[in-house]
Amino acid sequence: AAGVDALIAQHGGNEHAALASVDETMARCLHPSDVRKIRRSLEVFVASGQQHSRLLAEQQDHEATLRFDRVCCVWLDAQFENGLDERLDKRIDKMMQLGLFRELLALHSLLHTAQPSALRIPDLQESGQPPSVKSLCGYDCGRGILQTIGCKEFAAYFRLAHEKDGMRSATGEQPAESEVEVGANASAASGAIFQRLEEDAAQVHAEHADLGQAFAAAVSDMKRATRVYARRQRKWILHRIANRAQTLSTFSLLQLDASDLTTWNDKVLQPALTHMEAWLTQSKDSVPTSKLDTSKASRTPRFMWKTYDCAKCGMVLHGDKEWEAHLKSKRHRKRKAPRQDHPLAAAKAIASTGGDEAAISPAGNGEGVNEDDGED
Numbered sequence: 001a002a003g004v005d006a007l008i009a010q011h012g013g014n015e016h017a018a019l020a021s022v023d024e025t026m027a028r029c030l031h032p033s034d035v036r037k038i039r040r041s042l043e044v045f046v047a048s049g050q051q052h053s054r055l056l057a058e059q060q061d062h063e064a065t066l067r068f069d070r071v072c073c074v075w076l077d078a079q080f081e082n083g084l085d086e087r088l089d090k091r092i093d094k095m096m097q098l099g100l101f102r103e104l105l106a107l108h109s110l111l112h113t114a115q116p117s118a119l120r121i122p123d124l125q126e127s128g129q130p131p132s133v134k135s136l137c138g139y140d141c142g143r144g145i146l147q148t149i150g151c152k153e154f155a156a157y158f159r160l161a162h163e164k165d166g167m168r169s170a171t172g173e174q175p176a177e178s179e180v181e182v183g184a185n186a187s188a189a190s191g192a193i194f195q196r197l198e199e200d201a202a203q204v205h206a207e208h209a210d211l212g213q214a215f216a217a218a219v220s221d222m223k224r225a226t227r228v229y230a231r232r233q234r235k236w237i238l239h240r241i242a243n244r245a246q247t248l249s250t251f252s253l254l255q256l257d258a259s260d261l262t263t264w265n266d267k268v269l270q271p272a273l274t275h276m277e278a279w280l281t282q283s284k285d286s287v288p289t290s291k292l293d294t295s296k297a298s299r300t301p302r303f304m305w306k307t308y309d310c311a312k313c314g315m316v317l318h319g320d321k322e323w324e325a326h327l328k329s330k331r332h333r334k335r336k337a338p339r340q341d342h343p344l345a346a347a348k349a350i351a352s353t354g355g356d357e358a359a360i361s362p363a364g365n366g367e368g369v370n371e372d373d374g375e376d
Contacts, residue, residue: 003046025053031318036142082259153221157214165193
């Protein structure tokens with residue numbers, strides 16, 4: 001982390017500029033606002049001495065081979081339109097009943113007592129800025145265990161609880177003069193509100209309506225994040241597993257629809273057992289692979305994406321798909337002149353295109369690529 005911070009400091013605190021100086025390819029495919037992934041690429045470079053983009057390209061080449069001679073994968077799939085979202089929501093409700101909230105309280109208390117520097121957002125107090133919505137009591141929810149769904153979703157809830165408790169939190173918030181300052185190593189859970197939350201959260205939420213509303217909003221955000229993550233998982237399977245199963249004869253993939261749990265034995269368990277038995281006893285050519293539509297999953301690797309700068313609208317777009325959608329948007333088509341306050345606007349490129357947008361290299365070389373926005 002020290003090496004990454006030193007590299008960023010050399011470029012005036014600009015993470016994206018620091019990445020562009022050591023790995024222009026990776027900087028070109030990462031949005032300037034995606035600080036977490038930018039820092040990750042810098043960490044890879046500092047630790048290995050090699051560009052992150054080069055390591056990813058080598059990894060892509062190695063994916064053509066398998067670790068084992070023969071591979072069989074059984075994928076239990078489910079369709080979102082057949083009630084999967086509702087099942088995911090019920091899963092969160094059950095997790096809360098089984099003690100997930102108590103785990104979040106324990107993690108919150110541990111952050112205050114252990115104070116892990118590796119997860120701390122640097123110079124938060126010195127900056128004078130309010131805590132980020134992606135920070136849990138001053139700790140970065142984009143790193144380590146705090147990336148887990150539930151941490152950043154409950155960040156606003158815990159900040160409100162701190163306000164109710166009248167305590168100094170690790171976010172750098174200052175207590176009123178009448179409040180007692182808590183030592184740096186004291187547990188935040190020692191406050192009255194936090195003690196009562198451990199004993200009877202429902203009663204506390206009933207007494208403090210705004211805290212109860214914040215709790216309900218946090219749970220709702222958890223459910224939404226879980227649904228989004230499930231869709232990302234399905235795309236990952238199609239892209240990383242199904243694609244390979246279609247092209248490699250030694251890779252057998254069986255897709256089973258587990259949307260209806262009432263037909264588990266007939267549509268999931270028995271077909272899976274039959275397939276595995278055949279795969280173990282017969283030749284590889286006699287066990288077919290499920291035919292899947294992987295056309296949408298076949299895409300350009302993320303590290304090869306381009307970042308586009310629309311000087312007309314003052315926006316940075318990531319990837320061809322996002323760029324093409326922006327060109328068709330009403331916001332873009334209605335804007336007549338480029339924004340003068342856009343920091344990435346390249347005057348030379350704008351002049352040459354008559355005020356139209358340009359795809360600008362994030363490395364800052366000033367070279368623009370003219371694009372046709374489709375307007376008459």
